[in-house]
Amino acid sequence: NAGVTQTPKFQVLKTGQSMTLQCAQDMNHEYMSWYRQDPGMGLRLIHYSVGAGITDQGEVPNGYNVSRSTTEDFPLRLLSAAPSQTSVYFCASSQLQGPPLHFGNGTRLTVT
Amino acid sequence: GENVEQHPSTLSVQEGDSAVIKCTYSDSASNYFPWYKQELGKGPQLIIDIRSNVGEKKDQRIAVTLNKTAKHFSLHITETQPEDSAVYFCAASIGGYQKVTFGIGTKLQVIP
Numbered sequence: 001n002a003g004v005t006q007t008p009k010f011q012v013l014k015t016g017q018s019m020t021l022q023c024a025q026d027m028n029h030e031y032m033s034w035y036r037q038d039p040g041m042g043l044r045l046i047h048y049s050v051g052a053g054i055t056d057q058g059e060v061p062n063g064y065n066v067s068r069s070t071t072e073d074f075p076l077r078l079l080s081a082a083p084s085q086t087s088v089y090f091c092a093s094s095q096l097q098g099p100p101l102h103f104g105n106g107t108r109l110t111v112t
Numbered sequence: 113g114e115n116v117e118q119h120p121s122t123l124s125v126q127e128g129d130s131a132v133i134k135c136t137y138s139d140s141a142s143n144y145f146p147w148y149k150q151e152l153g154k155g156p157q158l159i160i161d162i163r164s165n166v167g168e169k170k171d172q173r174i175a176v177t178l179n180k181t182a183k184h185f186s187l188h189i190t191e192t193q194p195e196d197s198a199v200y201f202c203a204a205s206i207g208g209y210q211k212v213t214f215g216i217g218t219k220l221q222v223i224p
Contacts, residue, residue, distance in 0.1 A: 004155070041216060043156070048210065058211065099146060100146060
């Protein structure tokens with residue numbers, strides 16, 4: 001039971017490039033979410049999903065797209081990376097019946 | 113939306129002393145208050161949580177208190193040990209798993 005797995009661990013992009021951050025969980029959790037962590041700002045919710053085919057925006061969704069085609073996977077797409085998207089990104093999942101959130105170990109993204 | 117304020121942002125204590133981290137929330141509808149510990153290079157991990165129908169909860173050296181009237185909740189760590197050194201996040205949500213709002217985090221350093 002691996003829990004929540006995020007890949008890659010580190011990534012450097014140039015402004016304007018696109019990429020997908022991968023997130024997979026093996027706990028059969030219906031709820032999955034993406035957070036970004038920035039110094040002095042804590043963890044901020046980007047997008048979330050309560051099941052396959054259902055996604056919704058969080059607090060800071062601009063510049064990011066998500067889709068949920070399976071229960072296990074919840075990729076986060078950056079269509080045109082900007083320096084303001086330099087951050088550490090965390091994927092988290094949970095049962096719909098309740099907490100806690102289980103976090104992956106994060107992807108550190110730098111946009112130059 | 114919900115706003116969670118957390119202080120202090122950094123805290124240094126001598127090994128064996130107690131540490132207290134305080135948070136306030138804005139939305140009176142919030143009813144679930146988890147605390148997460150984040151070690152270096154890892155994702156946050158739930159250490160204790162409390163629901164709005166409970167005033168205090170303890171788990172060994174860790175306790176959380178909640179004052180619904182004042183919209184305050186606090187984390188208390190007694191007999192601190194070097195392995196308690198980490199970043200601690202408080203959070204609030206309605207229901208438990210969706211749209212969890214985090215504080216900015218407190219970096220706790222326990223000095224041997």
